[in-house]
Structures are given as C-alpha cells and as structure tokens.
Amino acid sequence: xxxxxxxxxxxxxxxxxxxxxxxxxxxxxxxxxxxxxxxxxxxxxxxxxxxxxxxxxxxxxxxxxxxxxxxxxxxxxxxxxxxxxxxxxxxxxxxxxxxxxxxxxxxxxxxxxxxxxxxxxxxxxxxxxxxxxxxxxxxxxxxxxxxxxxxxxxxxxxxxxxxxxx
Amino acid sequence: xxxxxxxxxxxxxxxxxxxxxxxxxxxxxxxxxxxxxxxxxxxxxxxxxxxxxxxxxxxxxxxxxxxxxxxxxxxxxxxxxxxxxxxxxxxxxxxxxxxxxxxxxxxxxxx
Numbered sequence: 148x149x150x151x152x153x154x155x156x157x158x159x160x161x162x163x164x165x166x167x168x169x170x171x172x173x174x175x176x177x178x179x180x181x182x183x184x185x186x187x188x189x190x191x192x193x194x195x196x197x198x199x200x201x202x203x204x205x206x207x208x209x210x211x212x213x214x215x216x217x218x219x220x221x222x223x224x225x226x227x228x229x230x231x232x233x234x235x236x237x238x239x240x241x242x243x244x245x246x247x248x249x250x251x252x253x254x255x256x257x258x259x260x261x262x263x264x265x266x267x268x269x270x271x272x273x274x275x276x277x278x279x280x281x282x283x284x285x286x287x288x289x290x291x292x293x294x295x296x297x298x299x300x301x302x303x304x305x306x307x308x309x310x311x312x313x
Numbered sequence: 314x315x316x317x318x319x320x321x322x323x324x325x326x327x328x329x330x331x332x333x334x335x336x337x338x339x340x341x342x343x344x345x346x347x348x349x350x351x352x353x354x355x356x357x358x359x360x361x362x363x364x365x366x367x368x369x370x371x372x373x374x375x376x377x378x379x380x381x382x383x384x385x386x387x388x389x390x391x392x393x394x395x396x397x398x399x400x401x402x403x404x405x406x407x408x409x410x411x412x413x414x415x416x417x418x419x420x421x422x423x424x
Contacts, residue, residue, distance in 0.1 A: 203334040207327070212334075226329055233326075255330040268332035275336075282333035295327045302319055 160237065160249060167253025168260075171287040175261065178271045196274055201283045202267035208282055223262050230255050244301055250294035257287035 191198035205212030270283040
C-alpha cells in the first residue's frame with residue numbers, strides 16, 4: 148500500500164517536469180527548423196517581441212561563453228550536479244515548494260539536453276521596447292526563473308508560524 | 314542569516330541553470346572564427362607597373378579600335394559612311410528584286 152502510494156506520487160511529480168521539457172523541446176525544434184529554411188537569424192519581429200535564434204555556449208547572460216572545451220564541460224558537470232541536488236530536494240520536500248522545484252527541474256533538464264546534444268543552448272525569445280532589449284531567452288528559462296522566484300517568495304513569506312499551520 | 318544563505322544559493326542556481334544571451338550576438342549574426350587575413354597575406358608595396366607607359370592615353374579620342382587594330386579617323390564620318398553604304402546596299406537589293414520574276418521569287422523562298 149505504501150509502495151503504491153510512493154509510485155503514484157512519483158508519476159504525479161514527474162508529470163510537471165515532463166510537460167515543461169516537452170514544451171521546451173518542441174519550441175526549440177520549431178525555431179531551429181524555421182531558421183534552417185530562412186536566410187537570416189531573425190525569424191519574426193514585432194513591436195515588443197522578436198524571435199531571433201541565438202546559440203548560448205555559456206550560462207546566464209552569456210557568461211563564460213568562451214571557445215574553451217574544458218570550461219564548457221566543467222560548466223555542464225556543475226549543472227548536472229545542481230540538477231541532482233534539486234532532484235534530492237524534491238524527494239525531501241512537500242507541498243507547493245515541491246512543485247516549484249519540479250518547475251525548475253523541468254526547465255533545467257531541457258537546457259541540459261541542448262548542452263549535451265547541441266553543445267549550446269538555443270535562445271530565441273527577445274522581448275524589447277524600441278531599442279531596449281532584454282536578454283534573449285527560451286521556454287525553459289521562463290519556467291526556471293518562475294520556479295526560483297516562487298521559491299524565493301515562498302522562503303521569505305513563509306515564517307515558522309505558517310510552516311506550523313501546514 | 315540562514316535565510317539569506319538559502320536565497321544566495323537559489324540565485325546561484327538560477328544563474329547556472331538559466332541560459333539567456335545578449336541580443337547583440339544575435340543581431341550581429343553568427344560569429345565564425347575566420348582569422349585575420351591581413352595577418353596571413355603579406356601585402357606588397359604599391360609600385361608603378363613596368364608597361365605603364367605603353368598604355369593608351371585617354372586624351373586621344375580619335376583612336377577607334379576596330380577588329381583589334383587601331384585606326385586614326387573621325388568617328389562621325391565613319392558613321393555617315395556606314396549609313397550611306399547601307400542605303401546603297403538596300404537600293405541594290407530592291408533593284409535585284411524588281412528584275413527577278415515573281416515565279417523565281419516564290420521558288421527561291423520555297424527552296
């Protein structure tokens with residue numbers, strides 16, 4: 148009975164990262180296929196949103212994006228360790244915190260997949276206002292950022308009293 | 314204090330897991346390591362070519378290149394001659410046509 152309950156929980160827990168991963172993959176594949184057919188990297192442009200394919204070999208904000216192969220592999224290893232840590236945290240946590248961590252896990256695996264198979268992460272969403280551009284990001288980034296923001300809010304707003312209530 | 318440590322850990326996680334990129338790289342196109350060709354190819358100093366004096370001077374407009382030979386003459390008169398010759402040729406053709414009979418003409422066309 149207990150074993151069955153754990154099994155059911157695992158399936159439910161894996162559903163969120165799986166959906167995020169599939170969403171991320173399909174969007175990336177769609178944009179990469181579009182860019183193969185078009186001459187330019189800029190695939191779509193409007194007043195506030197541009198779709199422009201950029202390959203990121205580093206981490207956030209294009210940091211550490213050098214041609215050094217060893218550094219790239221080292222960063223990938225760190226990311227892999229982080230994902231394992233998040234996975235352990237998910238097993239230990241419960242409630243909304245678990246769901247936020249699952250969101251982060253889904254996005255992180257999506258980006259790790261690209262790092263392993265493409266040796267770079269494709270970014271394509273460029274939100275801008277006239278000439279003010281925000282960094283180009285992808286669907287996985289949205290879920291990671293959202294997950295982390297919600298985690299921070301959860302950590303700050305949840306006092307000991309509230310924890311006791313749960 | 315523990316809370317702040319937790320937050321920094323979360324922010325570092327965000328930094329590593331998120332992969333956003335500066336837009337300038339995208340707008341500038343894909344940068345491929347092409348190398349600097351000016352460092353590879355040795356530049357020769359600028360010198361006057363040895364056959365520079367043999368080249369035709371741009372001032373001499375009367376020189377017309379016709380069938381690979383250089384002619385001295387007026388371009389206008391040449392043009393007039395050409396038109397006159399054409400007129401003569403046409404006249405000759407018409408006169409020939411008049412002399413030949415209609416039967417011959419048709420036969421010629423059939424052949």
